[in-house]
Amino acid sequence: MKTQRIAPLLRGLSFDGEKGDIVVARETLDSAELTCTAVELTEKFKAGTRSVMVDGVGGFLLGEDYDDAVNGTSDAQKVVGRAGVINNKVCVVTGGAQGFGEGIVRELIKNGAIVFIADMNIIGANALAQQLNEQQGRTVAFGVSVNVTDEESVLKMVGEVVQKVGGIDLFVSNAGVLKAGSVKEMSLKDFEFVTDVNYVGFFLCTKHVAPVMEIMNEPSGRYYTDIIGISSKSALEGSNKNGAYAGSKFGSVGLVQSFAKELVADNTKVNTVCPGNFFDGPLWSDPDRGLFVQYLNTGKVPGAKTVEDVKRFYEAQVPMNRGCDGEDVTKAILYSVEQKYETGQAIPVTGGQVMLN
Numbered sequence: 272m273k274t275q276r277i278a279p280l281l282r283g284l285s286f287d288g289e290k291g292d293i294v295v296a297r298e299t300l301d302s303a304e305l306t307c308t309a310v311e312l313t314e315k316f317k318a319g320t321r322s323v324m325v326d327g328v329g330g331f332l333l334g335e336d337y338d339d340a341v342n343g344t345s346d347a348q349k350v351v352g353r354a355g356v357i358n359n360k361v362c363v364v365t366g367g368a369q370g371f372g373e374g375i376v377r378e379l380i381k382n383g384a385i386v387f388i389a390d391m392n393i394i395g396a397n398a399l400a401q402q403l404n405e406q407q408g409r410t411v412a413f414g415v416s417v418n419v420t421d422e423e424s425v426l427k428m429v430g431e432v433v434q435k436v437g438g439i440d441l442f443v444s445n446a447g448v449l450k451a452g453s454v455k456e457m458s459l460k461d462f463e464f465v466t467d468v469n470y471v472g473f474f475l476c477t478k479h480v481a482p483v484m485e486i487m488n489e490p491s492g493r494y495y496t497d498i499i500g501i502s503s504k505s506a507l508e509g510s511n512k513n514g515a516y517a518g519s520k521f522g523s524v525g526l527v528q529s530f531a532k533e534l535v536a537d538n539t540k541v542n543t544v545c546p547g548n549f550f551d552g553p554l555w556s557d558p559d560r561g562l563f564v565q566y567l568n569t570g571k572v573p574g575a576k577t578v579e580d581v582k583r584f585y586e587a588q589v590p591m592n593r594g595c596d597g598e599d600v601t602k603a604i605l606y607s608v609e610q611k612y613e614t615g616q617a618i619p620v621t622g623g624q625v626m627l628n
């Protein structure tokens with residue numbers, strides 16, 4: 272048995288009713304509280320064990336958070352109740368280097384999580400992780416490279432996370448792209464690009480994350496984990512001249528419902544958050560390439576003379592009169608994690624712009 276199985280198993284064996292210990296894999300250890308074979312591990316492991324050597328596999332350091340596991344500081348915060356919903360849980364956010372993903376990363380960390388910022392833009396992911404670790408004064412964030420459309424790359428990302436911390440409690444599949452265009456003119460290449468990232472990427476990530484969660488649940492049968500997609504209000508209502516995007520997001524809801532039915536056997540919940548437009552994010556507000564400046568230049572909004580005019584036009588379409596942001600989305604994520612009696616749902620966070628029937 273390899274590290275990729277033993278580390279999540281140790282997370283499952285150290286389950287405290289809400290989550291397991293952080294488990295850091297090492298090739299070897301100078302000494303260990305428990306030395307045993309892989310087969311003996313389940314029987315011999317006792318809660319509170321801080322170091323384990325597994326014959327022929329390697330060493331594992333356990334702790335409440337990453338620094339606690341590595342340095343044995345034993346000063347990691349223990350938070351219980353509602354405030355502890357995500358505390359010291361391992362979260363992965365794809366597309367976490369900017370936009371909604373960055374907002375979600377920041378909010379999860381504010382709520383005490385340990386977060387992997389998984390992005391094609393590894394420079395951005397590492398820079399954000401460094402900034403957050405400095406701000407928090409403890410190790411709370413890691414950058415990890417991934418292209419969610421490439422199965423090998425997804426496998427490697429999951430392997431890296433398991434090696435570093437032992438498993439995944441919450442996986443947020445946020446990486447997404449948009450290419451708008453008329454169905455009469457859109458190239459197959461553009462259509463497939465959007466489908467690959469938004470739809471196939473969600474499948475690939477779930478395919479390789481779910482088995483890790485399954486192992487974590489094995490020892491207790493009570494270890495709940497979460498896979499949460501970030502779809503869109505365009506997953507609930509068609510979008511004019513934006514079919515590739517809306518189709519990929521509608522499709523992801525079908526995947527969510529289907530995966531939820533299967534993975535409930537492992538206590539893995541699968542849900543998706545459907546946000547409204549993030550007007551303050553780069554997609555809309557980038558001064559050179561953002562949609563506001565594009566719509567101003569193409570005269571899409573009649574009478575608009577400035578970027579602010581275009582922005583106000585779109586804000587006025589939201590009953591709550593503003594765009595969505597990472598904090599709004601994260602509140603829905605935290606609800607999904609805390610709620611142990613719901614799965615397969617698409618949760619709108621749209622300021623009332625799109626409502627469920």
Ligand SMILES: NC(=O)c1ccc[n+]([C@@H]2O[C@H](COP(=O)([O-])OP(=O)(O)OC[C@H]3O[C@@H](n4cnc5c(N)ncnc54)[C@H](O)[C@@H]3O)[C@@H](O)[C@H]2O)c1
Pocket residue numbers: 365366367368369370371372389390391392417418419420445446447448468472501502503504545546547548549550552553554555
């Ligand atoms: N911006 C909005 O108004 C809005 C509204 C509703 C839903 N969404 C959804 O929210 C999610 C994030 O959107 P955003 O606007 O913040 O995006 P963004 O373009 O600002 O950021 C996307 C991030 O994903 C990364 N990424 C892109 N392709 C990737 C791939 N193949 N593998 C790994 N990483 C990849 C990028 O490097 C970037 O860091 C998307 O799924 C999007 O569809 C956005």
